Amino acid sequence: MSKIDQLLKSLNAFIAKAEEDEEQLQDVVPDFPGLENLPAIIEDYEKAIAKLLRAQQKVFLDALNTFVSKDDKQTLEAFLVFLRNDIFAADEFAEQFGEETAKFLELTIEDLTKLMMESIDKDVPFELLSKKTTDWIQSWSSDLADLMQLNTHEALEKELVQAIENGESIAEAEMRIKELPQFDRNRARATARTEILTASSQAHYESFKQSPAVTGKKWKHSGAKKTAPRATHVAMDGVAIPVDDYFYVDGEAGKYPRDPMFSAKNRVNCGCVIGPVVDEIILGLSKEEKEAIRQEVLNEMNG
Ligand SMILES: [Zn+2]
Structure with missing residues (x-):
């Protein structure tokens, strides 16, 4: 098996395991030199997401407590209006999550592209990501952040509407916010492990495009x-x-x-x-000839 095939096989097996298993990623280190740091990078990203979700949950809980403490005749209906008009608009989760995700994708895509290009052809080592890929990282990070925030807001609204329909107390509504799965560690874990597949796919794309052969x-x-x-x-x-x-x-x-x-x-x-x-013929060209081909592709991708 060629070196690039071994790398892709090892990477794919690792991602499949990460997606399927409950195991700690540290226990499923990929067996290809250069991939060893991947589990720690994914777990750092998972921790960062978990922290942002906890902070977001605290904002909503604090908002409820502050709202109630000002006037003990406040109703959940009034809180829902306050949430929709003020708190949702001031939610900073999407912006912060978008930044964390862009950092994670840039780091992993760069690492993986470097490793893939090295394994395909040592004559043309990775230097920089194309503008096409850096633009894609920004837009996907921001889209994913908006989707996640919208999903949380909708789930929260649904819980409160349910609490109102059931005639529940403020304390019961608070418990619903505390137990909402949108804020829990499993969501952070699933997100981090899904995004490594996304990063790997973009690295495949980038390295295949930049490798002349x-x-x-x-x-x-x-x-x-x-x-x-x-x-x-x-x-x-x-x-x-x-x-x-x-x-x-x-x-x-x-x-x-x-x-x-x-x-x-x-x-x-x-x-x-x-x-x-x-293409074995292109692979056999001189380093200079291959570099010229790469530059041509990069100019197109940066244009
Ligand atoms: Zn299949």
Whole structure:
């Protein structure tokens, strides 16, 4: 097996384990030199998210307590209005989470791209991420942050509406906020572990684009433990297309296996991977010739 295949296989196995298992990531260190730091980086990101979620929960609990303490005849209905008009608008979670996520993605994408490019062709080492990828990091971090914040606000509103309908007390409503799963550690963990798949996919893209010898990407079928292989995924084995193109599975488009663009039936328990299509003739060109090709691609990606 080539070095890049070994790296991608090891990375994919690690991500699959991270997504499936309850285990501490420190116990599932990937067996490829250079990937050892990944579990610690993911756990740091998970801790940062957990901290932001706790801070966000505290803002809502404090808001409720302050609201009630000013006037003990306050109702939950009035608090809900206050929440919608004032507290939600002042919520800083999205901004802070967006910053943490951009930092995490930049760090992991850079590390992985560097390792992938080294494994494909030592003559063309990684230098800088393209503007296309740094722009993508900013926009995805901000989109994900907004989605997460909206999800929390909607869940909170739903709890309060429920409490009002049930005629619950302020203390009971407070308990609902304390127990809301949107603020708990599992959400931080699931988010961090999902985003390493996102980072890995973008690193595949970046390294394949920047490596002159890579002329395309190839789908490789690999069964997951839990399910029988899907005939449609087995049929994808060996399908090679340009790096910017989409794979079509059951009429659905996606840039890589488990792309969020695919529906759940194609994502869940899929262990497939993509690998580079390497042109041996380009690989044999001089270092200078390959560098010139890389610069041309980078100019296009930075334009
Ligand atoms: Zn699959």
